[in-house]
Amino acid sequence: MNVKRTVAAVIITVILILSVPVTLISFGLALPPQYSATYYAELPEMVNRLKNTEGKRIVVVGGSAVAFGLRGDLMESEFEGYTVCPFGLYGAIGTKAMMEFSKKHLREGDIVILAPEQLKQSQSTYFGSKYIWRAIEGDLSLITSVSYSDMGGMVGAFAEYTADRFKYWSGNSAPVPDGVYARSSFDENCMMVYDRPHNIMSGGCDVTAPISYAKDVLSQDFANYVNEYNAYVSSKGAKLYFGFTPVNALAVDAEGGFEIDEYYEMLTEKLDCDILGNPNDFVFECEWFYDNNVHCNNAGAVLYTRNLVKALKAELEITSPTQITVPDKPPLPEDETDGSGDDAFADCFTYGEQNGRPIITGLTEKGLTLKSVTVPYEYNGKKITAFTAETFAGNENIEEIKLQTNIRSISDGSFNGCNNLTRLYVADNDNPSTCIVQGGLLNGAPKCRIYVKSAYLSKYATDYFWARFSSLMTAY
Numbered sequence: 001m002n003v004k005r006t007v008a009a010v011i012i013t014v015i016l017i018l019s020v021p022v023t024l025i026s027f028g029l030a031l032p033p034q035y036s037a038t039y040y041a042e043l044p045e046m047v048n049r050l051k052n053t054e055g056k057r058i059v060v061v062g063g064s065a066v067a068f069g070l071r072g073d074l075m076e077s078e079f080e081g082y083t084v085c086p087f088g089l090y091g092a093i094g095t096k097a098m099m100e101f102s103k104k105h106l107r108e109g110d111i112v113i114l115a116p117e118q119l120k121q122s123q124s125t126y127f128g129s130k131y132i133w134r135a136i137e138g139d140l141s142l143i144t145s146v147s148y149s150d151m152g153g154m155v156g157a158f159a160e161y162t163a164d165r166f167k168y169w170s171g172n173s174a175p176v177p178d179g180v181y182a183r184s185s186f187d188e189n190c191m192m193v194y195d196r197p198h199n200i201m202s203g204g205c206d207v208t209a210p211i212s213y214a215k216d217v218l219s220q221d222f223a224n225y226v227n228e229y230n231a232y233v234s235s236k237g238a239k240l241y242f243g244f245t246p247v248n249a250l251a252v253d254a255e256g257g258f259e260i261d262e263y264y265e266m267l268t269e270k271l272d273c274d275i276l277g278n279p280n281d282f283v284f285e286c287e288w289f290y291d292n293n294v295h296c297n298n299a300g301a302v303l304y305t306r307n308l309v310k311a312l313k314a315e316l317e318i319t320s321p322t323q324i325t326v327p328d329k330p331p332l333p334e335d336e337t338d339g340s341g342d343d344a345f346a347d348c349f350t351y352g353e354q355n356g357r358p359i360i361t362g363l364t365e366k367g368l369t370l371k372s373v374t375v376p377y378e379y380n381g382k383k384i385t386a387f388t389a390e391t392f393a394g395n396e397n398i399e400e401i402k403l404q405t406n407i408r409s410i411s412d413g414s415f416n417g418c419n420n421l422t423r424l425y426v427a428d429n430d431n432p433s434t435c436i437v438q439g440g441l442l443n444g445a446p447k448c449r450i451y452v453k454s455a456y457l458s459k460y461a462t463d464y465f466w467a468r469f470s471s472l473m474t475a476y
Helices: 002-019 022-030 039-052 064-069 072-078 095-103 129-136 140-145 148-170 220-235 260-270 298-316 454-461 467-472
Strands: 056-062 082-088 111-115 239-242 289-292 349-354 357-363 372-374 400-402 423-425 449-452 473-475
Touching: 039 082, 039 095, 039 129, 039 140, 056 064, 056 095, 064 082, 064 289, 064 298, 072 082, 072 298, 082 095, 095 111, 095 140, 095 148, 095 220, 111 220, 111 298, 129 140, 129 148, 129 467, 148 467, 220 239, 449 454, 449 467, 454 467, 454 473, 467 473
Parallel strands: 056 082, 056 111, 111 239, 372 400, 400 423, 423 449, 449 473
Antiparallel strands: 349 357
């Protein structure tokens, strides 16, 4: 096995050398680690746990919903003799990548639960090369797990990865997160231990990331890859199940097709592996979530683990009652109602109401003439936490938008058609995750860059939500 790993590493190194200038390779590999304190750094630990854990295992593969939702200790208490290996970290890495990293360490007798999030990216063959480099920085031998078909993406992302590391190294500014998205959020068993007492999303839901059970959520390429993975798992003497992650009921997109039973039937038709449980049993009320529509808080993690245990027991025909006691549902905290920000441009916007809270709906005639605006902080004494996607969309006059700490989410496509928008100033915030954004934030705004105060740049560049835009960030 060691000989095979060495040969594979040599081959991959040759590929890199042939594809990228030697000086860049040498320089990039010589730089000291810069992401060791971040959330990404947990991936090598998860691989090592899977590699080194002996005996019977339950391996749960997926994205961040696994990290936030799985209580391995509680699951182990229900399946005597089994060790739980959580193998989900970050959706931007990609479900396919996590499946690839798991392969060489699976063995006979393993129960493998593949639980991708109920999102199109998570149920596709998307492969997040840029984020994988950050995650494997502490153990570059993990590149031997990357398939040949994905190696081109890894090579293509290497230069940007190296540039980012050099920037941190030269400025002595390696990111050291102090919130949930840090390596320190996990214990020695790769279980998340960061305290998440209640839902912190405005209105209890991330409106920028609707959940859909429409049949096109699952791509055919991904279904094919799952079937290939199932064949591999079976060849190792292990058993694969397709499972479900927790879903915030408030986020379910009824207009997008709330076809949960039809979706389940589609899974049974397209996938060769058994389906674990029913997706209806994993749609929870918003109070069980934390900062994302699939991220559980402390109590929600207990609820999710209990439901997952019950589904697995039913599949294995284990009749013992499940002893996991779910805590009381945490109440939603009250949003602040006082405003204390810049409202100099208040008369440039129009307003509406969403779930009892003010929301910006558009620009007035005066607002449409401006090239630079600051999004207001409050309206009628209540804090504004969002603006609709239509507020700025199609505005070819706007060049600069400034956000404040009150904005808690920004919908995809909010700047679509803003062809002259060049500067989006984000809030001076040491916890960027309080403003949730998705991958389509800058869709349709080709000139836009994100301006971040230098003191917060490393936090934004490595934040769970904002990191995907790190290459477009400029310090000021």
